[in-house]
Amino acid sequence: MHPSAAHAISWSGVQRSSAASICLCPPAERVACSGGATGGQPRVHSLWGPPQQRRDVNGGANRFPTRRQVPPPKGCVCDALPKETGMKSLSVRGKEEGCQGGGGGGRRRLLLLSRGSGASWTTSGPSSSRTAESWANHCCRTLLTVRAASTATDVAEAATEYEAVIGLETHVQLAAKTKAFCSCPSEFGAEPNSNVCPVCMGLPGTLPVLNEKVLELAVRTSLALGCNIARTSKFDRKQYFYPDLPKGYQISQFDEPLATGGHVDIDLPVESGGGHCRVGITRAHVEEDAGKIVYAGADRLSGSEYTQVDLNRAGIPVLEIVSEPDMRTGLQAAEYASEVQRIVRYIGVSNGNMQEGSMRCDVNVSVRPKGRAKLGTKVEIKNMNSFSAIQKAIDFEIVRQVELLKEGKGDDICQETRLWDEGNQQTIAMRSKEGLADYRYFPEPDLREVVLAEEYIDRVRQTVPELPHEKRRRYEAAGLSMKDVLVLANDVDVAEYFEAVLACGTDVKSAANWIMGDVTAFLKANKMTVRDMKMLPSSLAELISLIEDKTISGKIGKEILPELLTTGTAPRKIVEAKGLLQISDPAALEAIIDEVLAANPKQLQDYRQGKTKLQGFFTGQVMKKSGGKANPVLMNEILVRKLNSG
């Protein structure tokens, strides 16, 4: 073959000309691994590579920590497909419209129906009865107030005789700059197949190299979840065929996960009766994401003409967090998921965005008669892209299973994967697990095991900031109501802002009121986030102190707030520039009052003849005349004296 022909086309789909070199490099943040082993003993990896994306996270209470480096997401086209499943079936559509193919008959296209799920071995063990029981007692009352109004009664009824056992598998995309095993950017929303290389496309001969940043983020998350970090863990291959899985296997961790045995502390919403819960974490392990199937010609699978694959997401690092089956209600599960999201956002390892697929939850639900130790048949639910969907899906599923049990049709509950159908608010069977998928896990021979030094773990531990539940306890201790605590600690940006305001010496209560009241209302109305607003925490503190020391009135304060939020100007400057300082000079006030009294002789006379209700009229007039700047207390004092002195 002629060389020029050889270079004209690259068949790999990566590159087209000989001029362009291809990158096969490992991730820039890769693990600096030692080559050989030591004395016949297991290899020792030093993980002390130079920190590359390390940011200064501080857990201090009153400092304003640096902002996360995770860029805010742009756009969202994710169709939230269920993940890590085996392939199931496929049918073919004939003829597509508008086919311009030469040489005859309509081309047929692949149509992927659905992907079945594999055995979820991770939560198949018996539940931890200790936590399960204590939970059942503690949390059952929340069943009475679940949000899904349509099924609330059903759910409550179901809960009288039966209890549900719920566990979650949460996939959190780790915010490393590059993919887990190659140097492609891991950004969201790039053009399809632009962030790919021979490694993540699974070209022959390519090898993975672990991204060290991924390890750091995973360890940080695991520490935040209170897990034990394995000093030695390894990667395994999870094998199945699917077009979005370039290598035919997913690099994951099977029997030696990175982390085991943690927990998450939850505060249930006050509206639902409140209360604290603890959900156990079975394990957390690192894996790579698969690509994305795109159904072309339609928004979704049904009606699509053909199927395409986008491998931008293939190889993106993901931490899978498996909970203990400790939850009993949809609400608890939703709160658990949102707490996990809060944690990953707090510690800056992920944007936790469910719409983008940065965080995905698979739920396992089984139902059993109360008091029975044996677990019922487990059903897996996928395809929920919000916390309320998680709650509704679980509640629906509980009612469905309880009804079947009540009708004596318990055998109809089979181990299967169901999809949450948001449109119809129900779960639908996706694929039965009768033939359990066999993933044929075995140790990944292309990667070395991960050996973590104690000092490495300690160093990562230093980067774990104050966690949401710790913050909530601290706010509670500071005297805030639980309702306020939940709002303020919900978003790490809000909490950071709040604490920065406190750091300027502002009173807790007024800072909380301002942030939760007028500031939030303004942001909401203008579809802004805390990050978008220009007002520095010190400005809000200044504004509050201006009001408190009566330099301006509260009314003026509220009036100038929008300007503060959008321009970032110091409040004192605005107040001075606009002449909004409160008039507290008795002489000046007297002059205004005199003017008002002189201008309204009729009303004055009426007042003095006993119509004392007219005092309000005069107050209003004076306020109007002063442009709202009159110190109301002083003004009233003088006004009353003048009215009565005539």
Place this chain on the structure above:
Amino acid sequence: MAAIAARGSVAPGTHHRLMHDISTCCTGQEVHFRRSPGVSRLPILAVCRRLCTLCSKMTPFRAVIPSASATFRNPCKACNWHGRASPSTQFSKSRDPEAISFPGFLAIRPGGKQHQKGAHSSATFSSTASMALSVAAAASATSLLCSIAVSQRQGWGHLGSFSSTGLIPLPRRLTSDCRRSSQLHVVRNVTTVKSSVATKPAGAIRKIQRMLESRERSAVEITEEYLSRVGALEPSLHSFLHVASDDEMLTQAAALDRHLAEGKELAALGPLAGVPTGVKDNICTKGMPTTAGSKILEGYRPPYDASVVKRIKDAGALVVGKTNLDEFGMGSSTENSAYFRTANPWDLSRVPGGSSGGSAAAVAANQCVAALGSDTGGSIRLPASFCGLVGLKPTYGRVSRLGLIGYASSLDTIGVLAQSVEDAAIMMGVISGQDICDSTSSHSEVPDYTAGLEPLDSFSSKPLKGVRLGIIKETIGEGDGLEEGVIRGGVDSGVINAIKDAGRHLEELGATLDEVSLPTFALGLPAYYVLATSEASSNLARYDGVRYGLREGGEDNGLAGMYKETRRRGLGPEVKRRILMGTYALSAGYYDAYYKKAQQVRTLVQQDLVRALSIFDALLLPTAPTAAFRLGEKITEPLSMYVGDMMTVNVNLAGLPALVVPCGTVPGGPKGLPVGLQLIGRAFGEGQLLRYGHIFEQTAPVRLGPLPELIPA
């Protein structure tokens, strides 16, 4: 007040509007094709088939190529696109760079708990117990081999249930007409061809360099000589699956001559300047077809050079072409190539050995000076022995595997085949060293492998004085297999005599020679076949027709049909057999019995070898039980083919280096058939092995005569 809210979702419908796009089709013309804007440049499942309407070839569109800018948008910080390590790249040194270990290596503890990585050098288990365990494992693994071999004869029926595990259903009948005539173009007509293997092994690389340096011959002349030999011998040998065009080769040679004429030092042009080199076709070469001998990769051109290819090119080597092999390296005879069989230059009716048979035949027939091969279970050493060559299988981790099309990742190594030890040493020096893109490559320092190779006249009378050699008893026993531990079926007596003669000669050179018994030696083979096939079943899963290579059946049968048809038509019978075996061994319920046990046996085998090497400087054994066998002789008997690997697989299981040097001949063919002596060394002890091999080679009393005439009159 959510901090990060999803905004700016794309309006529904905008994704799916079809539009026209332009790309280059395989004829080089610009072609318009339709795509939907949101999903451009996808490795497409079905869409591409229709796209290239200007030429009849559909393949180039199977993977639609991202624009060059997309490639450049993601510059690599570590290597600046060329595989160079940046100065900031730091590797921590382990305490003992000599030690090696393997991914997924199991050690056995008394409690039977597995997953202790690496091997304990001191055995902590009772030998009886562990032996019982390992024998059991070996027995079960053998029974797996047998049962699969039987099932293969009886059809695939009773193993068909694996399809639910994602396994590819295999065809009942094995296709026989998978070979085709040479895809080579004959370089030029030559009237006379010197079929040369020097009677006295001399460094061919140094010789070329001397000629270039003295201007005795130009690089172009040398290249032309090799090209003409390639062209003349290919019709009878079929060593190459692809040969570089003469333009390509001669342009490079001319550039070299120009540099020399400009006064550049030869040394500055690299240790392999002007050396025509063969590359096994399972090693990726940028822009040059790389098929691994499989139909499923027919026409595949990698977008990158394997690390070793880059290294030899940087060292000045000229890549002659891609040498034939057993499909994906699975075989011991090169008969499993999906394209054609390669003949042994010593007897055209015999196999060259495998899987690097093409490399061996090409080097033996002097179609190239040296060649890169790969060795997973003996694939360099076996052909070296069959073709009378020097073959070096380095320590696992010594040479980067990046760009080696994976067969069994924890066993695969890239090594060299050459006409002399000196050539092998020079090649090894070029390809060795750490590669940041291969996590399993070792950072231990690369010594100067040629440093210990003194010229013949400077040898003392006992150049091997103080060297302790052990000859592995189990491999030279003439027993019928009744004796405990002796390899069943025995080893050809001619081979044993050649090895024993070699041992005596080494003693005369001053070495001490003792017999050493390795009771676990015979256990390696079944363990090897379990582990290698397990990893193969995984490594070969990527050939699914989605992104590159062959795609069949997707038009009519949907996704599952596409998988089935692509793999049914694209993979050969031996590959299917091994995928099937590996899938079986990793299946739930069988994992402990096969894969895990095999890992335990692997640990035992390694411990035994390492223990023996703590006493001896090197171990001696035959490379194969026989010399080259006839084409077709074993093709219907997979088990007897597998047994041929029994001398070599343990070295891969242990990750150790091994060198094969010719040590004599046995009767057969027009001029006898070569036999190779195998020397196993300590981890990263390639330099030592090469020194012993060099001394042996230079002083050997028996030397191979010239090759028989290869061109029919």
